[in-house]
Amino acid sequence: MNNFQVKLAARPKGMVQKSDFSFERNPRPEAGPGQVLVKILYASLDPAMRGWMNEGDTYIPAIRLGDVVRAGIVGKVISSQHPDFPVGTYITGPLGIQEYAVSDGRNITKINPALAPLSNFLGILGIAGLTAYFAFLGVGKPQAGETVVVSGAAGAVGTVVGQLALLKGCRVVGIAGGPDKCAHLVQNLGFDAAIDYKNEDLSARLKETCPQGVDIYFDNVGGEILDTTLLHVNQKARIVACGAISQYNSTQPYGLKNYFVIITKRVRLEGMIVIDYARQYGEGILQMAQWMQEGKLKTYEHIDQGIEGFYETFMRLFTGDKLGKLILQIAEEE
Ligand SMILES: NC(=O)c1ccc[n+]([C@@H]2O[C@H](COP(=O)([O-])OP(=O)(O)OC[C@H]3O[C@@H](n4cnc5c(N)ncnc54)[C@H](OP(=O)(O)O)[C@@H]3O)[C@@H](O)[C@H]2O)c1
Secondary structure, eight states: OEEEEEEEOSOOOSSOOGGGEEEEEEEOOOOOTTOEEEEEEEEEOOTHHHHHTSSSOSSSOOOOTTSBOOOOEEEEEEEEOOTTSOTTOEEEEOOOSBSEEEEOSTTOEEOOTTTSOGGGGGTTTSHHHHHHIIIIIIIIOOOTTOEEEEESTTBHHHHHHHHHHHHTTOEEEEEESSHHHHHHHHHTTOOSEEEETTTSOHHHHHHHHOTTOEEEEEESSOHHHHHHHHTTEEEEEEEEEOOOGGGTTOSSOOOOSOTHHHHHTTOEEEEOOGGGGGGGHHHHHHHHHHHHHTTSOOOOEEEEEOGGGHHHHHHHHHHOOSOBEEEEEOSOOO
16 A cells, blocks of 8 residues: 655755655555544645745744645545544645645544535635635725725635625725636626736736725735835725745845835735634634625635646646646545
C-alpha cells in the first residue's frame, strides 16, 4: 500500500518551480492507539501556501524542507483507534498534499456532508469563505448604500466578499483579470461593475464605476492595485488587508506611493488573519450554508484531478487560469 506525497524540496526563489517539490511514493502509514488514518479526497490550493514555503515563520511556522506540503484537506476516516472519529467520518484539517495521513484528532474537525458537497468545505464553507465572512463583515463593517471595491474578485475569497456586500445592500465593483472573469462577476454574481485590471486603465475605471468614491476596499492583491485604489477612497474609508498575492512571488516588493492618503483621508487599514476567528468558524459555516440554501450565495470551484498534477494546478493561482476556489481532487468520493 503506497502513499503518494508531495514534499517541499527547496525554498522557491521568485516564482515557484516544479523542482521546488519532490514527488514520492512512500509506504502507507497506519493508525496507532488514539489515532485515525484519513484517506484524503480533496486538497485546497491557497495563495498562503506560497508564503509558508519561504524561510522564516509568519503567523504559522514555515513548512520545513522535506516535509509534506501543508494544505487544507477534506478526507474520510478509513481506520480508527479514536473514539471521536469512527470509520466513515468526514473531516477537514491541514493534512497536506498526500493520499493518506494519520492524525491524533487534534488537528482535524468533523464536517457534515449533508450540509453541502464535500469540496465546498474547502471553499465557501472553508477557509476562503470564512475569511470573506469574518474579514468583510467584522473588519469592513459594511453599511447599506456604501461602495465596496474588491480585488481578486473572481477568486475564492473575492467571490464571497462581493456577494456578501450585495447581501448587505452595498454597491459592488470587482477587480479581476480578463474580460471573461469580469463578465462572470456582473452577469452571474450581480456585481454592479467589474474592472479588468489586465486590459483597462484601473484609475479611470474606478472613477467611472465608483462615482461616490470607495467606502470599503477589500484587498486581496496588494501592490499597484492597492496603491491606485488608495487614490479613490473616501474620508473614513476602511481597507481590509486580506492578502497581497501580487507580491508573493516578487523578489522586489512594491512600495506604496500613495500612502499619505491613509492620513489625509483618515483611512482605517486593518490586516486580518482568519485563524483568529477559529472559535467562530461553526457559526460562519452555518450562516453561509443557510444563505446558500436560500439561493443568496453562489459558489464556483475549479477542481483538477490527480495529485501528480499538483504543481500545474498550484500555478493556476498565479496565472489566474481558474474561476472561483481552486481545489485538487486526490481521490474519488465513494
Ligand atoms: N488573511 C487571511 O486570513 C487570508 C485567508 C485566505 C486567503 N487570504 C488571501 O486572500 C487572497 C485571495 O485568496 P484566494 O484563496 O481567494 O485566491 P484566489 O483569489 O482564488 O486565487 C488567486 C487569484 O489572484 C489573482 N492574481 C494572481 N496574481 C495576481 C497579480 N499579480 N495581481 C493581481 N491579481 C493576481 C488571480 O486572479 P486574476 O485572474 O483576477 O488575476 C488568481 O486567480 C490571497 O492574497 C490570499 O493570500 C488571506
